[in-house]
Amino acid sequence: MNKELFEYVIRIADDSLILGQRLSEWCGHGPILEEDIALTNIALDLIGQATNLFEYASQIEGGDRNADQLAFLRFDREYRNLLLVEQPNGDFGDTLMRQFLFDAFRKPFFERLIACTDLQISGIAEKSLKETKYHLKHSSEWVIRLGDGTEESHNRIQNSLDSLWRYTDELFFENQVDAVLLDDFNFPKLSEIKEDWLKNVELVLDEATLAVPDNNWQFKGGREGLHSEHLGKILAEMQFMQRAYPNMEW
Amino acid sequence: MVKDLSIQELEKRFQEKIDKDIKIEPNDWMPDDYRQTLIRQISQHAHSEIVGMLPEGNWITRAPNLRRKAVLLAKVQDEAGHGLYLYSAAETLGADREETIDDLHSGKAKYSSIFNYPTLSWADMGAIGWLVDGAAIMNQVPLCRCSYGPYARAMVRVCKEESFHQRQGFEIMAHLAQGSPEQKAMAQDALNRFWWPALMMFGPNDAESKHTLQSMNWKIKRHTNDELRQQFVDVTIPQAEMIGLTIPDKDLIFNELTGHYEFGEINWDEFWNVVKGNGPCNKDRIDTRKKAKEDGAWVREAALAFADKRQKRKSA
Ligand SMILES: [Fe+2]
Ligand SMILES: [Fe+2]
Numbered sequence: 326m327n328k329e330l331f332e333y334v335i336r337i338a339d340d341s342l343i344l345g346q347r348l349s350e351w352c353g354h355g356p357i358l359e360e361d362i363a364l365t366n367i368a369l370d371l372i373g374q375a376t377n378l379f380e381y382a383s384q385i386e387g388g389d390r391n392a393d394q395l396a397f398l399r400f401d402r403e404y405r406n407l408l409l410v411e412q413p414n415g416d417f418g419d420t421l422m423r424q425f426l427f428d429a430f431r432k433p434f435f436e437r438l439i440a441c442t443d444l445q446i447s448g449i450a451e452k453s454l455k456e457t458k459y460h461l462k463h464s465s466e467w468v469i470r471l472g473d474g475t476e477e478s479h480n481r482i483q484n485s486l487d488s489l490w491r492y493t494d495e496l497f498f499e500n501q502v503d504a505v506l507l508d509d510f511n512f513p514k515l516s517e518i519k520e521d522w523l524k525n526v527e528l529v530l531d532e533a534t535l536a537v538p539d540n541n542w543q544f545k546g547g548r549e550g551l552h553s554e555h556l557g558k559i560l561a562e563m564q565f566m567q568r569a570y571p572n573m574e575w
Numbered sequence: 576m577v578k579d580l581s582i583q584e585l586e587k588r589f590q591e592k593i594d595k596d597i598k599i600e601p602n603d604w605m606p607d608d609y610r611q612t613l614i615r616q617i618s619q620h621a622h623s624e625i626v627g628m629l630p631e632g633n634w635i636t637r638a639p640n641l642r643r644k645a646v647l648l649a650k651v652q653d654e655a656g657h658g659l660y661l662y663s664a665a666e667t668l669g670a671d672r673e674e675t676i677d678d679l680h681s682g683k684a685k686y687s688s689i690f691n692y693p694t695l696s697w698a699d700m701g702a703i704g705w706l707v708d709g710a711a712i713m714n715q716v717p718l719c720r721c722s723y724g725p726y727a728r729a730m731v732r733v734c735k736e737e738s739f740h741q742r743q744g745f746e747i748m749a750h751l752a753q754g755s756p757e758q759k760a761m762a763q764d765a766l767n768r769f770w771w772p773a774l775m776m777f778g779p780n781d782a783e784s785k786h787t788l789q790s791m792n793w794k795i796k797r798h799t800n801d802e803l804r805q806q807f808v809d810v811t812i813p814q815a816e817m818i819g820l821t822i823p824d825k826d827l828i829f830n831e832l833t834g835h836y837e838f839g840e841i842n843w844d845e846f847w848n849v850v851k852g853n854g855p856c857n858k859d860r861i862d863t864r865k866k867a868k869e870d871g872a873w874v875r876e877a878a879l880a881f882a883d884k885r886q887k888r889k890s891a
Contacts, residue, residue: 346636349644352651353632354863356871358625358659365652369645376641393640417874473884474877481873566639566697573755575639575697 338378339406345371409492422485428461437513472533494543598724601667621661622686691854698765704744706773717797777804
């Protein structure tokens, strides 16, 4: 099997899975009913993306593990998601800011990923891009609304931005996996996406009257399996049934 | 022209319309009691959809595989959608959504008692879909023909989705019942806990039910509680037998003469206690809804302030 390709697909799948899991914690607790519906919709899209990607990863691996086993039965150090997506939901502003920073990355990423030479990945990217455009529209609108809303909402969402900013450089993290695959598969060069991302993020933050944080200390580790304390708890909950009742069909 | 008619005459014409199965629409004249009864019934139904998201929401993050997680998310999202249509239907009668929600939080407005029972295992997702959505369908299908137009139309949409939920729930139960001994035990335990509360969903016996007669005349209720409960029992018992689960009722027998199942006495003490607020989860459910509203206040204020600013900037 192509180990690097497997890992490349797992990265994207894990981002979708863990963020989808986080968003689904909101179900029934949203600030308005319309947002319960919207956040659930996004969670559903993300779980759908993860499913498609895990199915493909399972194929790459040669079918040793199926999509559910990949999603639910790995250990924390084997997950390759960004630290950003495992951060707690916090208040509604924290959730929407996390979503915005991620969506603003996902859109240019999928746009370029469509052009890759692997037809399965290209197909998944095309479908996911449609969803991501809607997610980005939704999260941008909320960032603007909260930033330019009341004094309280402005301060809250500025705080959300300040505390999430340190996880954004990881969006563009590249390692050996990229080095090996990039040319063969025509995968996106992440450092090139960064410009696009920053331009779009600054545009929205500007309209939201929010300031880009000047603390540029950045964390990384997720892409190599070194996570924050939060992931272990997410997995404890998410994997509960598969761990407590091994080898059963549901 | 309306002004010239006496109240008696208006009421007479109103009832004639209902008797002829002509739908009442929001701008039509209607007796105040009809309006108030409908507001109460529809908002109670809306609250049930919203509170009903919580017991199932409790298992989304622990759903056992990707497909089940997606299906459960979609189901709970449907319930939120049902809440939205129903609040909108209540608004056509002049009710204010936020005020009706405040009535829920203060305990003035009720919601279906079934949601005051906890969801303790994955099998409860099966039991709720199968039994609770199943009972809701029995209650709601006749309401697709109810006299108030917006409510009847909302019910048509809702019922389509509820029957989908019922099938999904039954499928979860069937799958567990054919699974490992642990899974089968989990399914039976869920049935044991949800069977009687599901029967209670149809409300008190007809003799005890105070609103039934007037509501039947107005065609906002089309069958009595006991009729609907019997229909539910008759449909559900063969389904349980089909998947090899046992209904937890030692008095249950099939009466060959009537073609109906006869079932044991419902524990009405428990029923009234839960209605009064003493169910295992009443306090948790309302506290959770209140907290969502309080925690979201700054978001709603910000959205209003923002809309206001944009409006002013446009007109400036
Ligand atoms: Fe519903
Ligand atoms: Fe339902």
